[in-house]
Amino acid sequence: MNLHPDPVGERLRSVVRVRLREAVACRSGAGPRASEQVDESTRVAWSLLCELGVPAMDAPAEAGGLGLGLAASGAIAEELGRAGLAVPYLAGAFAADAAGVDGANADQSLLRDLVDGRIAVALAGFETPEPSVDATANTTVDNDGDLRLTGWLPMDRAVDEVAEAVLLPVRLPDDHSGLVLLDLSTLDLRPGPDPSGAAAVGVLDQTPCPAGRLLNRAPRTPGCPSGAVGRARIRQAAYLLGLARGALETGVRYATERRQFDRPLREFQSVAFRLASAHAEVEALRLAVAHAVWLADTDDSFGHPAAEALAQAAETASAITRMVVQVCGARGMTSHLPVQRYYVLCRREASRLGRPGQLWREAGRERLAAAGVAPAPV
Incomplete structure (x- = not known):
């Protein structure tokens, strides 16, 4: 239902x-x-x-x-x-929201290119709550209004195969933050420490950025953001829901076709119960994401439901993809079965817009503030 x-x-x-x-x-x-x-x-x-x-x-x-x-x-x-x-759609929708809904000085021709899909966008630097730590630091504004960015970004090594630009959070002067759409060619991509080859580092060293590529700016405030960031979190939760559902369908199909002792693997209780439990978790996540979507399309205050939906999606997708790999055995860890791709994607995407612990803390503080309860000191 x-x-x-x-x-x-x-x-x-x-x-x-x-x-x-x-x-x-x-x-x-x-x-x-x-x-x-x-x-x-x-x-x-x-x-x-x-x-x-x-x-x-x-x-x-x-x-x-x-x-x-x-x-x-x-x-x-x-x-x-x-x-x-994994395609540039989610990042492109995020950038279009930032420029069209929250944006004040974004280049309108750039916005039109995003809406028409003429620019393929990747995300980088949204994994942590403070962009100055892992994304952009020591940002300065030139007299002509252009930006010069300094810092580094964790990125996917294969991102330059499809993407043409990268959307990243920046720390601005006067205790403000913003979102910048930067041409990928301006980044110095270097191999990252991940031996799997999934990670790279994009280095910014006084990299110039036109003023029109600063899609928005806002004061840095605690709490769960609504607007473009909140909507991006809901899309990411829906994407993780799809990963969990796809991995589970792959596991059910494998457990149906694979036979042990002349019986399908799914007839063994140790497997059947885990698949049934995963199905219930996927349905619970579907309802949470649907509720967040409904709030975002009907209400301006959807920050903490978006954070909660994304946190739940990250935890559920991680648990289900891991469980399906175990059900599929050694072959599940290789590219011979699709579940390996779901597992690798989930590992990368589960923290794309914030780690679950960070998101739960954000949502909890906002719920306590709404109820008039002061949070306990950390």
Whole structure:
């Protein structure tokens, strides 16, 4: 039973699901090595989404979008996760929100390019609550209004295969923060410490940034943000919901086809109970995400439901992908089964817009403040 009717989301899910099968097919069968197949599927998926006009669906009407809200973009994000695809859609929607909803001085031609899907965007630097620590530090403003950025960003090594720009948080003077859309070519990408090859470091050393690429600016305040950041958190929660659902479907399919002692693996209680429990967790997460989507599309105050939905999504997706890898055994840790891709994606995306502990603390403090209760000192 749905918490809230979602006819727009259901229609979009069916259309997007059919089109994404073409992208998923690019990484199946014999051919290039796994990393090249992943890159090709990403490029194909992004091209198909642009052909459907997906980047404009959630964008505000005044920016040239359709204004369908998170009911549309949340459904698209979930299907992307369910297919095990990582494309620039979520980052591009985040950037369009920042420029169109919260933005005051953003370049309008840049906004139009984002809405039309002409710029592929990646995210970097949102993993921690303070951007000055791991993202941008010592930001200075030139006399002509341009920015010069100094710091470093943890990034995906393969991001330059598809993305053309990166959206990052910056610390501004006068105790303000903002979001900057920077051309990827201006970053000095260096190998990161992760031996899996998933991480890299983007170094900024007095890197120039035009004033029009500062999408918004706002005072740094505690609490759970609404606006563009809150909406991005809800999309990310929907994406993680899709990853959890896709991994679980893969596990159920494997447990049905795999036989032990002349019985399907799913008939053993140790496996069946874990799959059933995971299904209940996915349904609980679906309701939490649907509730956050509904609040964001109908109310201006949705900061702490967005943080809670993302925290729950990160914990649920991490637990389910890990459990399915265990059910699939040694093959689940290799690229021979799709679950390995869900596990790797979840490991990377679960902390993309904040770690669960940080999000729970943010939401808890806001709930206590709303109830008039002073939080205990840390």
